[in-house]
Amino acid sequence: MIINNNFSEDFRLAQKICKELLAENKNAIVELYQGFQQMFVLFARKRLYSNDVDQAESVLSNFWVELLNAKAICSYKAKASLKSYLMKILVRRIIDDNRSFQRQNLKQTNIEDDEKSILLKEDTKPSAEEDILNRDQKRIMQEALLMLEEVSLKDADLIRMQLQGLNYQQMAERQSIKPQVSDNEISKMVNSIKKQFTRKRTGSLAKFKICMSRCLEKHSLSYADMLN
Numbered sequence: 001m002i003i004n005n006n007f008s009e010d011f012r013l014a015q016k017i018c019k020e021l022l023a024e025n026k027n028a029i030v031e032l033y034q035g036f037q038q039m040f041v042l043f044a045r046k047r048l049y050s051n052d053v054d055q056a057e058s059v060l061s062n063f064w065v066e067l068l069n070a071k072a073i074c075s076y077k078a079k080a081s082l083k084s085y086l087m088k089i090l091v092r093r094i095i096d097d098n099r100s101f102q103r104q105n106l107k108q109t110n111i112e113d114d115e116k117s118i119l120l121k122e123d124t125k126p127s128a129e130e131d132i133l134n135r136d137q138k139r140i141m142q143e144a145l146l147m148l149e150e151v152s153l154k155d156a157d158l159i160r161m162q163l164q165g166l167n168y169q170q171m172a173e174r175q176s177i178k179p180q181v182s183d184n185e186i187s188k189m190v191n192s193i194k195k196q197f198t199r200k201r202t203g204s205l206a207k208f209k210i211c212m213s214r215c216l217e218k219h220s221l222s223y224a225d226m227l228n
Helices: 005-022 026-045 055-067 082-119 128-151 153-163 168-175 183-198 204-218 223-227
Strands: none
Touching (some): 005 026, 005 082, 026 082, 128 204, 168 183, 183 204
């Protein structure tokens, strides 16, 4: 196997940890934990949908436990840095957690809507048709975001932040994994996010529209239905 010289040290480290994990030495993972835990926690906090301050630590705890089975570490081929390789695995765990959160949040929203409809007076209660349409809108938006996550977590992040009402400056601040970022770095990130969000055909918004169209077609709805 040809090893990229830029990542040869990472490869040797991964192979060493792989052998120790296979020999049932679980402490072998500590070196990686100490090197990446703080960075990965900051990364996860900015991308998890849950507002629970402890959720990032929970996701990272499961992430490190998953690495103990040695399969992931032993599969490292040094095609990228070890940090990038591990971060890709973490991103999948973040996506799984976000899906779980969205499903639970949508379920809770539906329960709350049912409770509100019971308390509303008969003359102010929305029609059955309106109620179904509102539920369809929420479900399709969630489905489209999940579909976009499969293609690009970064684009899904930007769309979700936009739906939350964040501007490009706020998006850049949330995406930064550093505790402190200079105004110049933020300015560069803002420009990068703006280009990524608005780029024709390959930008975040363009990709999200494609996902929305597919979800609408799946449910036999149109954009006009979503705007009602």
